[in-house]
Amino acid sequence: MASAGVAASLGVGTPSLGLPVIELDGVRKVYGNGQLEVEALKGITLSIAQGEYVAIMGPSGSGKSTLMHILGCLDVPTAGSYHLAGEDVSTMDEIDLAEARNRRIGFVFQQFNLLPSMTALRNVELPLSYAAMSRDKRRLLAQEALDRVGLGDRMNHKPGEMSGGQQQRVAVARALASNPALLLADEPTGNLDSTATDDVLALFHELHQQGRTVVLITHEADVAARAARVIRIRDGLVASDEVAAEVAR
Amino acid sequence: MTWSDILRNAWDAIRNHKLRSMLTALGILIGIAAVVLTVGLGQGAQQKVSNQLAALGGNLLIVSPGSSTTGGVRGGFGSASTLTTADATALSATAAAPNIKAVAPVLSSTSESLVNGTTNWTTSVVGTTPSWLSVRGRTLSSGHFITAAEQASGAAVTVLASDTATELFGRRDPVGQSVTINSVSYEVVGVLTSAGSDSTTNLDDQAIVPLSTAAQRIIGGSTRNSVATIYIKATSQSKLSGAYQEATAILDYRHGITATGTADFSITTQQSVLTATSSVDSTLTTLLIGVAALSLIVGGIGVMNIMLVSVKERTREIGLRKALGGTPMVIRRQFLSEASMLGLTGGLLGVAVGVGGAKILPHFISNPIAISLPAIGIAIGTAIVIGVGFGVYPAARAAQLSPIDALRSE
Ligand SMILES: Nc1ncnc2c1ncn2[C@@H]1O[C@H](COP(=O)(O)OP(=O)(O)OP(=O)(O)O)[C@@H](O)[C@H]1O
Ligand SMILES: [Mg+2]
Numbered sequence: 001m002a003s004a005g006v007a008a009s010l011g012v013g014t015p016s017l018g019l020p021v022i023e024l025d026g027v028r029k030v031y032g033n034g035q036l037e038v039e040a041l042k043g044i045t046l047s048i049a050q051g052e053y054v055a056i057m058g059p060s061g062s063g064k065s066t067l068m069h070i071l072g073c074l075d076v077p078t079a080g081s082y083h084l085a086g087e088d089v090s091t092m093d094e095i096d097l098a099e100a101r102n103r104r105i106g107f108v109f110q111q112f113n114l115l116p117s118m119t120a121l122r123n124v125e126l127p128l129s130y131a132a133m134s135r136d137k138r139r140l141l142a143q144e145a146l147d148r149v150g151l152g153d154r155m156n157h158k159p160g161e162m163s164g165g166q167q168q169r170v171a172v173a174r175a176l177a178s179n180p181a182l183l184l185a186d187e188p189t190g191n192l193d194s195t196a197t198d199d200v201l202a203l204f205h206e207l208h209q210q211g212r213t214v215v216l217i218t219h220e221a222d223v224a225a226r227a228a229r230v231i232r233i234r235d236g237l238v239a240s241d242e243v244a245a246e247v248a249r
Numbered sequence: 250m251t252w253s254d255i256l257r258n259a260w261d262a263i264r265n266h267k268l269r270s271m272l273t274a275l276g277i278l279i280g281i282a283a284v285v286l287t288v289g290l291g292q293g294a295q296q297k298v299s300n301q302l303a304a305l306g307g308n309l310l311i312v313s314p315g316s317s318t319t320g321g322v323r324g325g326f327g328s329a330s331t332l333t334t335a336d337a338t339a340l341s342a343t344a345a346a347p348n349i350k351a352v353a354p355v356l357s358s359t360s361e362s363l364v365n366g367t368t369n370w371t372t373s374v375v376g377t378t379p380s381w382l383s384v385r386g387r388t389l390s391s392g393h394f395i396t397a398a399e400q401a402s403g404a405a406v407t408v409l410a411s412d413t414a415t416e417l418f419g420r421r422d423p424v425g426q427s428v429t430i431n432s433v434s435y436e437v438v439g440v441l442t443s444a445g446s447d448s449t450t451n452l453d454d455q456a457i458v459p460l461s462t463a464a465q466r467i468i469g470g471s472t473r474n475s476v477a478t479i480y481i482k483a484t485s486q487s488k489l490s491g492a493y494q495e496a497t498a499i500l501d502y503r504h505g506i507t508a509t510g511t512a513d514f515s516i517t518t519q520q521s522v523l524t525a526t527s528s529v530d531s532t533l534t535t536l537l538i539g540v541a542a543l544s545l546i547v548g549g550i551g552v553m554n555i556m557l558v559s560v561k562e563r564t565r566e567i568g569l570r571k572a573l574g575g576t577p578m579v580i581r582r583q584f585l586s587e588a589s590m591l592g593l594t595g596g597l598l599g600v601a602v603g604v605g606g607a608k609i610l611p612h613f614i615s616n617p618i619a620i621s622l623p624a625i626g627i628a629i630g631t632a633i634v635i636g637v638g639f640g641v642y643p644a645a646r647a648a649q650l651s652p653i654d655a656l657r658s659e
Contacts, residue, residue: 074572074652095576102574113569113656117265129254130574174573 019086021181021213022048022071027080029066029236040066042236043080048215050181053208055224056217058233064217067233068186071215072107073100085181102130106175108185112167114159114174120146121155124174131178145173149203165196172203183207185216189223201226250579259586262559263594270591273555276548277595277635278602281628283541285603286610287534288624293617308350308486309384309519310493312336312479312500315512331504331513333474334460339499340481341380346499348491350484353381354476356463363417363456364429370416374407374430374456376463384482392424392439395459399438403461408439412453430456433466481516489518545631548595549639556588556643567647568655577648584644585637592636596629603628 029041040063048054058064069075070082073089076097082089085104092100101107106127114123124142133141146152149169159167168188175183185204189197205226208214216227224230225244232239263270314331337354340346356376363370381387382394390411399406407428414423414437423437435458444452458467460476483492496516506512560567567580604625607618 069653072572074656095578098571098574098576101572107572109656113565115566115569117261126570127573129250130570130576130579132250 019050020047020083021050021052021085022046022215023081023083024070025081027067027070027077027082029063029070029075030078040236041070041077044233044236044238045080046231046238046241048213050213051208051211053204053214053226053228054216055227055230056215056233057219057221057224057230058239060219062233063236064233065186066236068184068215068217071182072105072184073097098130102127103178104181106178106180106183108168108171108175108183108188110187110190112159112164112171112191114167114170116159119156119158120151120162120170120173123159123170124177127174127178141177142173145177146170148176149173163196164192165199168192168196168200169203172200176207181213183212183214185214187217187219189218189220197223250575252582255579255582255586256590258583259590262563262583262587263590266559269555270594273548273551273591274595274598276544276551277592277632278548278599280541280543280545280548281596281599281632282602282606283537283544284628284631285600285620285624286606286618287537287541288628289603289607289618289620290534290537290616292619292621292624293611296619297617308483308489308492310481310483310489310496311517311519312340312481312496313515313517314477315514332476332479334476335474336500336503337378337476337479339503340479340496346492346495348483348488348495349481351380351384351482353377353384353480353482354460355381355478355480356460356468356476357478358463358467361430361456361467363413365417365423365426368417370413372413372416372454372456373450374458374463374467376458376460376467378460381457381480384480387444388442389439390442391422392437394439395457400459400461403465404459405433405435405462405466406438406459407435408441408457409437410441410453410455410457411443412451413456414440416454428456430458431467493518545635549592549635552588552591552636553639553643555591556584556640557646559587560584560643560647563647564650564655564658567650568652568658571650571652572656581644581648584647585640588640588644589633589636592632592634592640593629595636596632599632600625600628 024044024046027041027044028039031038031040044067056064056067066075070077071084073084073092076082076090084100087100089097089100107113114120115126118126121139121142124145125138128138128141143152143155146155149172151166151169151173154162154166154170159170162170168191172183172188175185183204188204189200192200201223204214204216208228214227216223218224227244229241229243231241312332332354334354337352340349341352343349354377357373359373360371361374363372363374375381377395378400379395379397382389389408392408394408395406398404407430409417409423409428417423417428418426423440426437427434428437429435441453441457464474481492481496483489493516497512500506500514501512504513567575570580571577604620607620611617
């Protein structure tokens, strides 16, 4: 149920649960320079607390992916501030950003982005290997994560030997394995059929129930309907930010 | 990410493209094999020279008669040698020539028939003095060498080289037996220990007789005092040039030579003779060095080319790795490791081919090829350095990619 019910109004989150994981204040993003400038984000201010399940919606070209890149520390804002788990991202250099991505964020992409030559287990181990973790510990955590997404018996299969839904679950396991503060998913169901979509969304729901913070970008209203809070973006600005009346199971 | 993870990733990437990796390594392989062969060829030639020097007795000077002087004024011996036993005696006087240790005048006939009963063997007969043994650095396996008394009396005695002894007497010890040369019977008094062969002659196939005996009974026809060659042994390797100057001075004086370039004799060192006759064909060496250098460069460019293709192809993977926490340094190391592994693979295979060539080629060409461990080590090091060197730029390109651009690429 709406266990993570959060009162949010006027674009400024007032979390009732935990500390803010994400705090954006007047974030702008301008691509290009000179005459070909595109202002993809025009001043976004929002706050997402620990344990929230948030869907970000908006029409094509509205700046959803741009926002996700900034939230994921893959890109830095042109102006404004971004605090991730209390830390100011603008003070970070490239190495700090890599470490923040590694420790605090788990990514799930529309195209799965698994390495085809590696088994599921090694794909899940990949972020852990960048965290200077011993091989045994890495293996253990990766196996746990795969068990949690229900693919414990597929650990030694390569992505090419799995269905799209299974691949996306491996990607979720990879995002989970390092126990990050934030799960970021950009159109995670965009390449999946309805059954696989249901599987993956059930997984997100379960993770949310276990207290994870999940931010999901989507086109689809019925996907967004699963989230506890929906933020709508239009033309690089927050158009609406509301707590869903009742979360659809 | 630990080095073992990085190396494992690099190895996986190479294995994922086996054919492409092998072709890339091929360029390095050819270059390294050529390096191993070129170095081996040079070292083989050097070893051959020094082996032969050792076999011939070091510190050796060889005095040969020059062409007859114009007008035949000096000596008046017609075609006879201008060197005499008296020259040899003068050279061995220690007061005048302190750097000369011993002198051995030699008369020889290259083709004499030696007979033992029904066994017949044609070889060269060398007439010389007792000092020959130490001058040529030889030893005896049985019996004794020609003595001063035998030399003085022109005794019919002979010392056989090992192959000659085997040809004439089989496995029996020939000492005390006799052989017939020019229908004169000679007692075999000793047998020389085997010494191998120099560049032109088998040192183990000859018969030694006293110089006086050779002059009277075998060479004949010419004056009894003339000799064909005088061997001079210097007191040590470092005294060789001193001995050379002393010998030149003494012979110039004795032969009345005043102007340079008119000498009726010539003195050569063993080293100069050997180096001239057995040095490796320099065209071949230059060609091989050129092939080696060129193919190493071409191989390096091949590595760079493939690494650039690989970075391009794997842009998405690089983006993903960065998104998952890979720092530019780790990404750079991964691609550098891949490049150096390609280099190393080529290097190791190149060494294998080079060593194989060094074993097989000498059967087809006359030059020996040495296999030297330091050269192999340097070759492998070079291969890795080439891999790294030509991998720097592609690796830097990979490290610089921005994660979003890389992830967005198709
Ligand atoms: N690298 C870039 N250079 C220039 N302009 C860009 C770049 N990336 C995005 N944009 C522009 O920024 C705007 C927002 O793009 P963004 O990808 O964030 O949209 P989106 O909401 O994710 O759309 P979609 O739903 O189609 O994925 C668009 O107008 C796009 O053209
Ligand atoms: Mg998008």
